[in-house]
Amino acid sequence: MGQGEASSSVAEAIYVDLLRQIVSGRLPAGSRLRSERELAADYGTNRNTLREAMRKLEQGRLITVRQGQGVTVADFRKTGTIEILGPFLAHGGDGRETVRVMVDLLVVRVQVLEMAVAMAAQHAQEADIERLEALVAAQVEAFERADRQALVEGDIAMVDALVDAAHSLTIRWIANTLLEVYRGLVAKVASLWVIEPIFPRYLRRLVDAVARGDAEDAVDATRDYYQRTDDRLFRTLEPFIRGGDHGQATKG
Amino acid sequence: MGQGEASSSVAEAIYVDLLRQIVSGRLPAGSRLRSERELAADYGTNRNTLREAMRKLEQGRLITVRQGQGVTVADFRKTGTIEILGPFLAHGGDGRETVRVMVDLLVVRVQVLEMAVAMAAQHAQEADIERLEALVAAQVEAFERADRQALVEGDIAMVDALVDAAHSLTIRWIANTLLEVYRGLVAKVASLWVIEPIFPRYLRRLVDAVARGDAEDAVDATRDYYQRTDDRLFRTLEPFIRGGDHGQATKG
DNA sequence: CGTTCCCAACTGGTTGAACCAGTTTGGTCG
DNA sequence: CGACCAAACTGGTTCAACCAGTTGGGAACG
Numbered sequence: 393m394g395q396g397e398a399s400s401s402v403a404e405a406i407y408v409d410l411l412r413q414i415v416s417g418r419l420p421a422g423s424r425l426r427s428e429r430e431l432a433a434d435y436g437t438n439r440n441t442l443r444e445a446m447r448k449l450e451q452g453r454l455i456t457v458r459q460g461q462g463v464t465v466a467d468f469r470k471t472g473t474i475e476i477l478g479p480f481l482a483h484g485g486d487g488r489e490t491v492r493v494m495v496d497l498l499v500v501r502v503q504v505l506e507m508a509v510a511m512a513a514q515h516a517q518e519a520d521i522e523r524l525e526a527l528v529a530a531q532v533e534a535f536e537r538a539d540r541q542a543l544v545e546g547d548i549a550m551v552d553a554l555v556d557a558a559h560s561l562t563i564r565w566i567a568n569t570l571l572e573v574y575r576g577l578v579a580k581v582a583s584l585w586v587i588e589p590i591f592p593r594y595l596r597r598l599v600d601a602v603a604r605g606d607a608e609d610a611v612d613a614t615r616d617y618y619q620r621t622d623d624r625l626f627r628t629l630e631p632f633i634r635g636g637d638h639g640q641a642t643k644g
Numbered sequence: 645m646g647q648g649e650a651s652s653s654v655a656e657a658i659y660v661d662l663l664r665q666i667v668s669g670r671l672p673a674g675s676r677l678r679s680e681r682e683l684a685a686d687y688g689t690n691r692n693t694l695r696e697a698m699r700k701l702e703q704g705r706l707i708t709v710r711q712g713q714g715v716t717v718a719d720f721r722k723t724g725t726i727e728i729l730g731p732f733l734a735h736g737g738d739g740r741e742t743v744r745v746m747v748d749l750l751v752v753r754v755q756v757l758e759m760a761v762a763m764a765a766q767h768a769q770e771a772d773i774e775r776l777e778a779l780v781a782a783q784v785e786a787f788e789r790a791d792r793q794a795l796v797e798g799d800i801a802m803v804d805a806l807v808d809a810a811h812s813l814t815i816r817w818i819a820n821t822l823l824e825v826y827r828g829l830v831a832k833v834a835s836l837w838v839i840e841p842i843f844p845r846y847l848r849r850l851v852d853a854v855a856r857g858d859a860e861d862a863v864d865a866t867r868d869y870y871q872r873t874d875d876r877l878f879r880t881l882e883p884f885i886r887g888g889d890h891g892q893a894t895k896g
Numbered sequence: 897c898g899t900t901c902c903c904a905a906c907t908g909g910t911t912g913a914a915c916c917a918g919t920t921t922g923g924t925c926g
Numbered sequence: 927c928g929a930c931c932a933a934a935c936t937g938g939t940t941c942a943a944c945c946a947g948t949t950g951g952g953a954a955c956g
Contacts, residue, residue: 401909403699427936438911440692443937447655447696451703459937460919469813473821474726477814489813496814500759507755511748561721561741562729562748566818569725653938679907690940695908711908712948900955910945919936926929 403444406435410445412483414454414465415476421467425455428463452476474566478573491632494577494584498625501574502618504566505551506611509598511558513607520557524599527553532592544585548575550595557602583628588620655696658687662697664735666706666717667728673719677707680715704728730825743884746829746836750877753826754870756818757803758863761850763810765859772809776851779805784844796837800827802847809854835880838873 413419425431432442446463449455453471457463468476477497484490512520527550534542548571555567578585588594594617601610665671677683684694698715701707705723709715720728729749736742764772779802786794800823807819830837840846846869853862 403909429936438913439937440912441910443692444695444699444909446937447699448703451700457937458919459917460935462919462936469816471820472813472817474814474817476817480813493813496763496812499763500814500818503755503759507752511751560748561724561732561745562726562752564721565724565726565728566752568723655938681907690942691908692941693939696938698908709908710948711946712906714907714948898956900953902951902953904951905949907948908946911943913942914940916939917937919934921934922932924929924931926927 402435402437403441403448406431406437406442406445407448409435410449411452411454411479414449414468415480415483419465421465421469423465425463425465474569474573477569478576481573481577487632491629494581495626495629497570497573497577498584498622501570502614502622504563504570505554505618506614508551508554508558508560508563508567509602509610509614510607511560511563512554513602513605513610515559516557516602516605517559520553521599521603523553524550524557524602528595528599531595535587535592543587544578547585554602584625586621586624588617590617590620654687654689655693655700658683658689658694658697659700661687662701663704663706663731666701666720667732667735671717673717673721675717677715677717726821726825729821730828733825733829739884743881746833747878747881749822749826749829750836750874753822754866754874756815756822757806757870758866760803760806760810760812760815760819761854761862761866762859763812763815764806765854765857765862767811768809768854768857769811772805773851773855775805776802776809776854780847780851783847787839787844795839796830799837806854836877838876840869840872842869842872 410419410425419425426434428439428442428446432439435442446455446457450457452475453473454466454468454476455463456466466472468480477493481490481493481497484493516524527546531543531546531550534546551567551571555564558564594613597613598610601607601613662671662677671677678686680691680694680698684691687694698707698709702709704727705725706718706720706728707715708718720732729745733742733745733749736745768776779798783795783798783802786798803819803823807816810816846865849865850862853859853865
């Protein structure tokens with residue numbers, strides 16, 4: 393995974409490299425970065441290009457820059473934003489903390505989905521319902537074919553449609569950030585995406601509730617379903633939290 | 645022209661100016677920006693400085709930049725991240741959409757708080773409980789003094805302590821972004837922060853539940869309380885949503 | 897006339913050197 | 927010893943080139 397990654401531009405490559413160093417702990421919070429002139433020389437580039445990388449790190453609150461004083465690594469655990477989730481999971485420090493963040497992310501994902509579902513039930517219009525119905529039909533069919541790839545893609549499309557149906561910019565923006573991380577995570581750790589036998593029934597119940605405008609039932613259906621899948625996931629992940637540091641071994 | 649707003653640096657000022665134009669709709673999604681050379685001349689600066697502003701806009705997904713093709717304004721309503729919430733509320737387009745985002749934000753805030761509270765009940769340590777107890781005592785006292793300023797500040801400190809007690813990086817990062825926006829919003833629209841007579845009782849019940857590790861009760865208490873305040877808020881805001889009707893969509 | 901191809905003229909990306917503006921630091925002078 | 931100032935840092939801005947993709951129009955060719 394990570395390393396090769398032909399980073400299109402010089403500035404981008406430097407940004408990723410420094411980001412990785414900070415998030416992995418090699419550059420601890422509070423430490424000073426070398427001066428811009430020195431870093432530019434280190435990376436074999438010039439100050440202007442290096443400064444573009446600095447701006448991106450600054451925007452992500454990974455560093456604080458003050459004229460005359462230099463650049464300091466910020467404590468991203470305290471001051472970070474969701475934007476760091478992805479990079480953190482990709483290059484984060486010890487595996488134990490990473491797995492805990494993954495578990496948190498799964499919990500948060502369901503919560504956001506519940507919010508979206510509740511709002512969708514309140515604000516969905518006809519076009520939204522039709523789109524959801526079509527997606528449900530496709531998912532049920534993929535389920536019967538046991539087409540895992542199609543199911544995963546359909547799942548994301550489904551969430552996307554629900555978020556659209558909520559007609560809420562706030563939910564849309566939160567979902568964008570979170571889903572991007574989630575998608576990357578599922579792509580990398582396939583075992584994080586599990587499916588229950590009642591999946592088709594859940595989908596039907598969910599969309600029916602949304603169509604009726606029954607927010608409560610839509611949320612209940614969602615909560616019920618994900619409690620099942622998440623129970624399984626937590627049992628899978630728990631050993632890695634307690635014991636190991638590098639989540640690679642297969643479960644017995 | 646930007647009024648007051650002493651933007652410390654040139655690049656920052658340009659960033660804010662372009663951000664405002666995009667978020668307000670003056671620069672619509674899909675439109676092309678003038679070339680870097682032209683924009684630099686427009687702002688009376690040079691390309692390097694202007695490009696630092698571009699990098700920040702790009703990082704916030706407000707523009708897409710492609711070598712040889714120029715800079716295009718992205719559709720932030722579809723592709724945006726939470727980071728845009730603050731700027732959008734500050735300089736957003738028509739008031740109706742802004743108020744709707746505010747309402748969403750209040751809903752989301754409670755949801756995040758519920759998540760934090762549930763996790764705090766599960767993971768809080770002694771030091772966390774002690775900190776919460778101290779904050780509750782201070783809040784109750786401020787309530788009896790009817791010291792609104794202290795109450796608002798204490799509220800933020802309280803949420804902060806709960807988030808810490810959750811011991812979850814994901815929650816911390818989400819809360820950082822959301823609370824910053826919320827704080828700015830309350831500072832600007834004071835009437836958004838309301839308080840109910842049962843406030844002290846709620847705080848006691850909440851912290852007791854967290855101390856017992858009773859996540860369910862902690863969440864229930866939180867939900868109950870905020871349903872009361874939010875009902876009041878929605879009644880306040882609803883007229884503004886219905887009122888200045890600049891939108892196109894009409895419910896069938 | 898129509899098609900192909902190429903080059904000029906855009907666009908952003910990178911470079912290097914110089915100077916401006918805050919901060920720190922260490923030595924001088926009272 | 928203490929106040930102070932200047933040199934030497936730090937990041938911030940400016941300028942003037944050149945590199946590297948993209949595009950469109952016109953010349954060359956079928």
